[in-house]
Amino acid sequence: SQQGEEDPQALSIQEGENATMNCSYKTSINNLQWYRQNSGRGLVHLILIRSNEREKHSGRLRVTLDTSKKSSSLLITASRAADTASYFCATVGGTSYGKLTFGQGTILTVHP
């Protein structure tokens, strides 16, 4: 079964609001990554957080990781219509570079 479970499956918000997506996983990890996918196109890497990190920021993105709960969250602040996309978390275990196990994804719709 998939390593990651994400919620919500779909999120609809207004421009300017914050969007929070959650991801849970089942086994120990080396790192957790978040990706964005626009309309079934290629993936864009957003941010990587290692297992020994608890929080990371990149621009309007904030990612947290709680290894005791095996969960992560992605917060997008001050959302824009251009943020409309599918967002996936993906985990890497051990030294399995590049072998990502993806969650089911959250479809985010930001209304202008």
Place this chain on the structure above:
Amino acid sequence: SAVISQKPSRDICQRGTSLTIQCQVDSQVTMMFWYRQQPGQSLTLIATANQGSEATYESGFVIDKFPISRPNLTFSTLTVSNMSPEDSSIYLCSVVRVLAGADEQFFGPGTRLTVL
């Protein structure tokens, strides 16, 4: 960042035929992978493309169905053999460049395959 191109970007194929997808990277990378994304689903790793040797397949994927080549550090192909409508998916190439203390991973734009 690594620039990855895939050919073709999309194709519509008949049942029983085969399609070879190419992945070209603009610089040498340590590792290359092939992923599949079925309609409305998340991504699943098919295999690791190993330079000069047989690919390493994940559970549920076999070489006869998805033969993979990687003749050098910047190029790989994935063939989808004897296709059926269930093979309709987006196939994505991914590369990792392992650097000291960090690793960077990138995805290609994907090949959208429809099998009739």
